[in-house]
Structures are given as structure tokens and as C-alpha cells.
Amino acid sequence: xxxxxxxxxxxxxxxxxxxxxxxxxxxxxxxxxxxxxxxxxxxxxxxxxxxxxxxxxxxxxxxxxxxxxxxxxxxxxxxxxxxxxxxxxxxxxxxxxxxxxxxxxxxxxxxxxxxxxxxxxxxxxxxxxxxxxxxxxxxxxxxxxxxxxxxxxxxxxxxxxxxxxxxxxxxxxxxxxxxxxxxxxxxxxxxxxxxxxxxxxxxxxxxxxxxxxxxxxxxxxxxxxxxxxxxxxxxxxxxxxxxxxxxxxxxxxxxxxxxxxxxx
Numbered sequence: 374x375x376x377x378x379x380x381x382x383x384x385x386x387x388x389x390x391x392x393x394x395x396x397x398x399x400x401x402x403x404x405x406x407x408x409x410x411x412x413x414x415x416x417x418x419x420x421x422x423x424x425x426x427x428x429x430x431x432x433x434x435x436x437x438x439x440x441x442x443x444x445x446x447x448x449x450x451x452x453x454x455x456x457x458x459x460x461x462x463x464x465x466x467x468x469x470x471x472x473x474x475x476x477x478x479x480x481x482x483x484x485x486x487x488x489x490x491x492x493x494x495x496x497x498x499x500x501x502x503x504x505x506x507x508x509x510x511x512x513x514x515x516x517x518x519x520x521x522x523x524x525x526x527x528x529x530x531x532x533x534x535x536x537x538x539x540x541x542x543x544x545x546x547x548x549x550x551x552x553x554x555x556x557x558x559x560x561x562x563x564x565x566x567x568x569x570x571x572x573x574x575x576x577x578x579x580x581x582x583x584x585x586x587x588x589x590x591x592x593x594x595x596x597x598x599x600x601x602x603x604x605x606x607x608x609x610x611x612x613x614x615x616x617x618x619x620x621x622x623x624x625x626x627x628x629x630x631x632x633x634x635x636x637x
Contacts, residue, residue: 381486388483392490440510441598442569447503448597449566449590455496455525456532456586457557462488463536464553467544467633474634481630482623485537489529496525507597515600524592524603527612531585534618541625544633564590585611 381388466484467474474481500521507514543549564586565573573581581587588607595601 381480381482383480387479388486388490391483391487392494395487395491396494440512444507444510444512445569445594445598446567447506448594449564451496451500451503451597452524452528452590452593453561453564453566453586454499455492455528456589457561458492458495459489459529459532460536460539460557461554462492463533463540464543464550466536466540468547468550481633482626485533485540488536489533493525493529503597513600517596517600517602520596520603521593524589524596524608527608527615528589530619531589531611531615534615534620534622537622538618538625541622541629541633544629544636560584560586566590585614 463485466488467481470484504514539549539553543553563580563584565581570578570581570591588604588611592603592608595603
């Protein structure tokens with residue numbers, strides 16, 4: 374474990390430069406360049422705020438803002454987008470970089486580190502765009518938003534634990550790459566993000582207890598929509614599960630690292 378952290382520190386310039394190069398290449402030959410990093414998420418949240426809140430208007434208890442639904446929706450998406458992006462990119466990470474892994478000698482743990490850094494940057498830009506929309510909608514900010522820092526770390530740890538494990542397994546069993554996107558899609562609709570929890574009949578709400586994503590999206594919504602501190606009991610359980618999965622994923626990664634080269 375110490376060797377992994379040592380490799381990340383030693384190759385920190387490689388990680389940072391890779392994140393920067395990834396962003397530069399993503400916007401290559403674009404006249405607006407890096408501005409698209411703001412425009413794209415801003416457009417996304419503007420659609421939710423200006424269109425969906427009117428078409429799918431939903432009344433949320435405890436908030437009078439007519440755009441409450443849009444705020445609720447964007448808050449849940451902030452957590453979900455970070456989780457799903459890390460998992461989906463880690464899923465094919467080693468397959469996509471197969472040639473690089475075979476030809477170059479470098480710590481392969483830097484690859485998921487680059488993914489996490491890039492996804493975090495995208496998520497921060499989305500959050501900044503959301504704050505702008507919230508301000509236009511008259512939604513007030515408060516100190517409860519500081520809870521987003523530990524919540525974001527919890528999402529990252531959980532996503533990395535799941536994504537790294539699935540990414541290693543996908544090298545040896547490619548069917549996993551076909552199954553996971555469908556599971557993620559079902560999990561998205563099983564989580565109260567697009568719809569408020571109030572529309573779920575009481576007889577079925579207990580099923581949310583088996584959804585590991587719900588405590589995180591609910592915590593984001595409590596912080597951003599209502600200005601409350603999150604319900605830490607569920608979040609701490611998910612954080613513990615995330616740390617356990619991250620530890621297991623690193624063990625799996627280290628043991629399978631040499632064999633992956635032959636399987637790629």
C-alpha cells in the first residue's frame with residue numbers, strides 16, 4: 374500500500390500533465406477552447422432549470438421557489454455524474470490504454486488517479502455552473518455547502534473502489550463492460566434524482582435501503598436544496614463500504630497487474 378502512494382507522489386507531475394493534456398486534446402481545434410468546460414455544464418443545468426422545472430414541475434416540501442424541482446434535480450445529478458463518470462471511465466481504462474501499458478514501464482495505478490483528477494475537475498466546473506444558475510433562480514447559499522467536501526470525497530472513494538475492481542475484471546471478462554452500463558442505468562432510475570422521494574409509496578420506500586447511492590444523492594439534496602447538514606448515519610456506512618471496496622480493489626489490481634498485460 375505504501376508503494377502505491379509512493380508511486381503516486383513520485384509520478385505526480387505525470388498525473389497532472391496527463392490531466393492537462395487530456396483537457397487540451399478534448400478541446401483541440403476549438404475556437405472557444407477551455408470555455409466549453411463552462412459552457413457545456415452551464416447549458417446542461419440551464420436546460421434543467423428553464424425547461425424541465427416547468428414541464429415536470431414538482432412541489433417539494435419546505436421550499437417555495439418555483440424552480441425547486443430544478444434545484445433538486447441538479448443537486449442529485451451533481452453526485453450521480455461524478456460517481457457514474459468515474460465508474461464508466463475506470464471500466465474500460467486498462468483496455469483503452471492497453472498499448473501504453475504494454476509498451477511503457479510506469480506505475481499503472483497512475484491511470485485511475487488521472488481519471489479521478491479529470492472527473493473531479495469536471496465535477497467542480499459543473500458545480501460552479503450550478504451555483505450561477507442557483508443565484509439566477511434566487512436560491513440562497515449557506516455554510517451547509519461546506520459539507521460537499523467530505524461528501525465528494527465519499528463519492529470518489531466509493532466510485533473508485535467499484536470502478537477499479539470492474540476495470541480489472543473487464544480485462545479478463547469483457548461481458549462486464551456490456552452489463553455494467555445497463556446496471557448503472559437501472560440504478561439511476563432506482564435512485565430519487567429525477568423524481569422526489571415523496572412520490573414513492575410508503576410500502577416500497579424500504580427498498581431504498583439496499584441502494585448504496587441513495588444516501589449520497591439525498592445528502593447532496595439536503596445540503597444544496599434545504600441547507601441542512603446531511604444524515605450522516607447512512608453516509609458514514611457508505612463511506613466505510615467505499616473504503617473497504619477501495620482497499621479490496623487495490624489488492625485485486627496489484628495481484629492482477631502482471632496478468633493484465635498478457636490479457637490485453
